Amino acid sequence: MSARSRLARAGVFLVLCVIGVSTVYPLIFMAFNSMRTTQAFEVNPFGLPTHVTTASYSALFSTVPFFASILHSLIVVVPAVVLATLASSLAAFVFTKVPVKLGNVLFWTMLMIMFMPGIVVLLPLYVEVARSGLANNFAPAILIYTAINIPYGTYLLRSNFRSIPDSVVEAARVDGASWLKVYWRVIMPIGKAGVITVGILTFLNIWNDLFISLVLLHAPNTEMVTPTLAELSGKYTSNIPVLMAGLLLGAMPTLLLYFATARVFIRGMLSGAVR
Amino acid sequence: MSSGHEPAPEGSPSVTDTERSRKKRNFFSYGALAPAAILVLGLMVVPIGATIWHSFTNWDGVNSQFIGLKNFDLIFHNPIIYQVLWNSVIFLISVPLILAASLVAAVLVYEKVLGWRVFRFLFFIPMVLSPVIIGVLFSTFFLPGGAVDQLLRVFGLGNYSWLGNVWGARFVVILALVWASFGFGMVVILSAMSTVDPALYDAANIDGASWWRRLRSITIPMISGALQFLSVINVIYTFTSLFAFVFVITSGGPGFSTTTVDYYTYITTFENGQFGYGAALALLLFLIVLTLTIAQVRLFPNREVQQGS
Incomplete structure (x- = not known):
């Protein structure tokens, strides 16, 4: 394999990674943010949650x-x-x-x-x-x-x-x-x-x-x-973690x-x- | 298609035997078609007929009176309709974007670099998610101060009210739609590519054709049928199936700037109870879709779409 085609294949791999991240990250986003508090979400919605909480899940089950x-x-x-x-x-x-x-x-x-x-x-x-x-x-x-x-x-x-x-x-x-x-x-x-x-x-x-x-x-x-989730999104625009918990479970x-x-x-x- | 002939049993069958087996055969065939036929006729064909009839009435769900073309007259004098139709035309921007994204994904997966099966597996994920989930997720990303705004802040850009802005809202809907749809497009293209003779690529390689040249001169012509199929399907989808996206991302707003025909029909019918008017709108939507489909098939005459195989 020539150096050139090896470089080309590395490029292909890189682009595939970018598309792959775009399809997987939203799932990770839902999972991580469903375990954060609302305050933590507003500070940083990316990355691992520092304090894992299941409060959103209890809130989800008690509202819908x-x-x-x-x-x-x-x-x-x-x-x-x-x-x-x-x-x-x-x-x-x-x-x-x-x-x-x-x-x-x-x-x-x-x-x-x-x-x-x-x-x-x-x-x-x-x-x-x-x-x-x-x-x-x-x-x-x-x-x-x-x-x-x-x-x-x-x-x-x-x-x-x-x-x-x-x-x-x-x-x-x-x-x-x-x-x-x-x-x-x-x-x-x-x-x-x-x-x-x-x-x-x-x-x-x-x-x-x-x-x-x-x-x-x-x-x-x-x-x-699906209607339950749509309704939830109307109720919870201010509490994203609860919404994320619902979306994740709904996607499961x-x-x-x-x-x-x-x-x-x-x-x-x-x-x-x-x- | 099978020959349509009953296979002759061993030996010489008597006349009554073949007569009886033909009867059995017909009995089975009609019996086996019955469930599909009854459901499709009763729950699709008859309702379509009812919608056509009621589009000429002032049906409110209980009473209906024939009023001729009044509903259509009202539709064409309703300025919102033109806005709504225009929105659907704008959403057609998603079609070339979906085709491009699907093509890129398919062509790159086809290169079979390290982990290509994993990538193919991952690219399917959006396809199995509901438009409701995708829509809510994307609108969350674009909330004021949400994930996208936080990313933009890194580049020194301020908060932007994506969903409160006509083009921002349209952008979010289109983005969600492209993300939701490219996996299916990729499969259709990959399955078309698998029928291309590898010898063609080998010959091109020997001739020293560049990667780009092979894509343009071999791959794209060989999969033009698949691209056309995707284009037809996605145009239909844009007109008839954005309901869930619009419902959860923008509710048709700001104003009516992201309201599509199917969403508008839903509002007039199920929220305002104007069933006759809604029937006329639904029928109009169907005629638009039919016209666009015929136009696309005509514009790019291609065997595959017409055969539907």
């Missing part, structure tokens, strides 16, 4: 029902992710391996409404939900989140399943497997990485969304994490999911699963 909001998010997100992933993968399986006449109509409908602004859909649904006395009820929120995530999931899984050779399906059929069995025992295992990636993306989409949860679940006993579930699944998720995303 934080753990309840995590629970509400889980109640909505988990069933919606399972339902959306199942419905999308079933549809993608039919589109690629067992096509029927009306299938194309459905697929094109999904493509067309994939990037529909959420508010176009949500406006009449909100009115209908409120009129049916189902406001602040988890069931409509679960179903609406499921529906909204089906088109993109189907689209991604369709390109994923298309790369599975038809001969695999045919072989299983010759062996006498039912279509349902082919889907569950053949296609789902082969397309596992893609299915998991779509599942994670759906989880992130719903967990991180503010708009739908804000509109449909606004009562204290149903409020999800998706961060942990990412850390736990990074290998499969990154591979799935890189294999062109995202478009």
Whole structure:
């Protein structure tokens, strides 16, 4: 390796470090400042906290029902992710391996409404939900989140399943497997990485969304994490450490999911699963 | 796509057998499509129809009366709308910034220097965070006397009311948006780069092409489809999905200077209860997005986007 190219690689490494710090430092900022007092934050928000205190966390739990909001998010997100992933993968399986006449109509409908602004859909649904006395009820929120995530999931899984050779399906059929069995025992295992990636993306989409949860679940006993955090930021502009504690805990579930699944998720995303 | 033919079972099947298996096959197909079809039709297509219908009414959530194009007339005579649309155009500045940041991150990770996997892992982090968390965090950085002001003080610069100032507030929203979005862009570009034949780079190396030259003449042309996809996606995102950022960073202010169409529609509909007017606004937003998407696909005719694969 020439001196010049070694220098170039050192330069690349340096720039990567700068970008890396920009993505990690905000997490460190949240963590350190959640352990400082307000006074200490105002003096120096950078660096290690000199006096570690958990006061912000106690203040957080006493002002907003934080753990309840995590629970509400889980109640909505988990069933919606399972339902959306199942419905999308079933549809993608039919589109690629067992096509029927009306299938194309459905697929094109999904493509067309994939990037529909959420508010176009949500406006009449909100009115209908409120009129049916189902406001602040988890069931409509679960179903609406499921529906909204089906088109993109189907689209991604369709390109994923298309790369599975038809001969695999045919072989299983010759062996006498039912279509349902082919889907569950053949296609789902082969397309596992893609299915998991779509599942994670759906989880992130719903967990991180503010708009739908804000509109449909606004009562204290149903409020999800994101509206709770948004509300917290309105209350605590003067007490940043409490706000940082809330943000850090609110970020934890998706961060942990990412850390736990990074290998499969990154591979799935890189294999062109995202478009 | 599969051939659409039922694989013939071993031996010679009787007519009733294939008839029965075709029926089974259709039964399965329609059954398997049913959950997706019912949810998408019932909770997306029908509501879209309802929004279109109600955009011609004075719906207040309970009663509605057909009033023709009155809502649209009101929209086009509302000076705030022009301000709001202009804001979205300004926020489009984020699109080339996101593309540039994604490209830099992807190209550098692709160099596979020491620790490149770790960097790739880290660059994904913003992608898994909610816009709410990112938005609150960035607005904290830019509070008067906050982290950014403290850093600026080192350089002898005074406090600046970032969020109290039109361009300061817009800057913070754009910055948060770019930080939130470049990880996804990087993945899309990296995945496109992985399909480039390494022999191309080897040949360029033998010809003595510089790094910059290879980037310009090989990488960028080979990933133009990915860049275009990102451009389309981010333009759509800028118009339809800044709600959470705006909600927590600026609440649309100062004045209406950071209010986007989706945020304005939220206010008129869910805070002021003008559902018919809100429906017309939502529809307008959809038409803008549709036009911009078609325009982009037309402007840069490229197979990949049109095929959608």
